[in-house]
Amino acid sequence: MSPKEPFDQPLLTLPESDKSPLSIRAKALVFVDPRSRQLREALHDLAPSGLPVLIQGETGTGKELLARHIHRESERPGLFVAVNCGSLSPNHGEAELFGYAAGAHVGSASSRAGWFGSANGGTLYLDEIGDLPLVLQNKLLAALETREVTRVGAGQAQPVDVRLVAATSIDLAQAVVAGKFHERLFLYLNEGRLVLPPLRERVGDILPLAEYFLGVHAQRLHLPLPLFSPAAQRVLEAHAWPGNTRELESIIHFALLVSSGEEIHPEHLNLPAPDIAQLSAQLRLLAADPAQREALRGLLNELLGSLQP
Ligand SMILES: Nc1ncnc2c1ncn2[C@@H]1O[C@H](COP(=O)(O)OP(=O)(O)OP(=O)(O)O)[C@@H](O)[C@H]1O
Numbered sequence: 001m002s003p004k005e006p007f008d009q010p011l012l013t014l015p016e017s018d019k020s021p022l023s024i025r026a027k028a029l030v031f032v033d034p035r036s037r038q039l040r041e042a043l044h045d046l047a048p049s050g051l052p053v054l055i056q057g058e059t060g061t062g063k064e065l066l067a068r069h070i071h072r073e074s075e076r077p078g079l080f081v082a083v084n085c086g087s088l089s090p091n092h093g094e095a096e097l098f099g100y101a102a103g104a105h106v107g108s109a110s111s112r113a114g115w116f117g118s119a120n121g122g123t124l125y126l127d128e129i130g131d132l133p134l135v136l137q138n139k140l141l142a143a144l145e146t147r148e149v150t151r152v153g154a155g156q157a158q159p160v161d162v163r164l165v166a167a168t169s170i171d172l173a174q175a176v177v178a179g180k181f182h183e184r185l186f187l188y189l190n191e192g193r194l195v196l197p198p199l200r201e202r203v204g205d206i207l208p209l210a211e212y213f214l215g216v217h218a219q220r221l222h223l224p225l226p227l228f229s230p231a232a233q234r235v236l237e238a239h240a241w242p243g244n245t246r247e248l249e250s251i252i253h254f255a256l257l258v259s260s261g262e263e264i265h266p267e268h269l270n271l272p273a274p275d276i277a278q279l280s281a282q283l284r285l286l287a288a289d290p291a292q293r294e295a296l297r298g299l300l301n302e303l304l305g306s307l308q309p
Contacts, residue, residue: 029062029069030212033204035197039066046192047073052144054129054189055167057196060246063167064125066196070165071123078122078161083115086131093136094152098143101154116149119162129166129189130175137182144188164189199241199248203286206237209245213252214264223256228264234299235266238282 031040046053047070055063064082071080088096099114115124126132132140143149144164148157166189175181199206210228218225228236232255241247255268286292 028212029065030205030209032208033202035202036205039194039196042194043070044073046070046194048075049192050074050163051192052163052189053165053192053194054172055165055194055196056171057167057169058198058242058244059169060244061196061198062245063196064127066194067123067125067165067167071125071163074123074163076122076163078120079118080123080125081115081119082125082127084127084131086128088132088136090133093133094139097136098139098149099151101151111151111154114149114151116143116160116162117158120160123163123165126164126166128168130168130170130172130181134180134182137185141182141185141188199244200239200282201285203237203282203289203292206241206248207233209248210236210252213249214256217253217256221256224261226256226259226262226264229266231266232264232269235269235271237286238279239271240282 029040031037043066053067053070055066057063067082068080083097095112095114097115099112099117102111113120126140143160144162146157147159147161149160150157172181172186172189176183176186199209207228214228215225217223236248243250251269251271254270255264259265259268283296286296
């Protein structure tokens with residue numbers, strides 16, 4: 001981490017030069033909630049270690065963005081290569097991952113390095129690693145342990161230096177028990193484990209992220225920057241965000257487009273009305289945080305007051 005990025009700064013940015021072919025739009029990681037700050041410290045410790053990393057989190061929580069920051073802080077000279085294991089071809093997954101030799105199969109007149117080779121010297125990010133077929137899990141473990149890959153159809157293994165960062169939205173320990181995931185691969189990956197909590201459990205991140213996305217989209221669309229009304233802020237903090245940060249970004253983008261420009265109100269947020277069970281779960285979470293408790297008490301008194309006949 002550079003001296004410009006102490007832990008008390010809630011924004012961690014990727015450099016403009018991060019021109020990975022699979023780059024995603026947002027480059028900044030917003031960390032304000034205490035749980036996110038802990039995660040940032042863990043990231044800072046883990047990134048330069050070179051250890052494999054397993055990131056667990058629901059969809060849209062920011063696993064790929066976190067992996068990019070791990071790569072950046074590791075200062076490995078090679079590329080960050082992101083691959084979704086669910087999108088590997090059932091028949092050619094091995095060739096896609098490890099490459100193939102010229103003439104290995106019909107149409108392969110020349111050889112190809114594969115994702116492993118492309119990430120040589122850098123970081124291979126395997127999203128939804130639980131979707132990898134068992135046979136490929138075995139080959140992946142062998143490649144990681146021996147630091148060598150053999151292209152499909154090639155006689156000789158080649159040395160590779162790849163740091164693996166894997167992500168999963170399922171509990172891989174349970175997949176191991178169910179016989180769906182290779183235990184040794186799980187233990188290998190689990191050396192460096194980061195758990196990205198869902199957004200509803202990082203309530204302190206919701207408004208800073210909302211403001212961040214509002215700023216990004218207002219700037220991109222050359223629109224004036226509106227503010228969130230206090231009621232809109234409360235709605236944002238009370239929503240359960242099943243689609244996590246990705247859902248938050250699209251809600252904010254929409255609100256920016258439909259608001260008149262000065263202030264965003266609850267009616268601009270295209271969110272379903274929360275049900276009572278969801279609302280009370282959110283309130284319980286907020287009440288657990290001493291900083292939020294007083295604000296919550298005031299709000300509840302205000303609401304109860306408005307209900308008096
Ligand atoms: N802390 C954060 N700060 C800023 N942007 C974030 C943060 N977390 C996530 N995002 C943004 O939210 C979107 C979803 O993040 P990302 O694709 O990394 O999630 P994911 O967990 O890998 O999703 P999936 O499981 O669907 O692959 C991206 O546009 C990402 O830039």
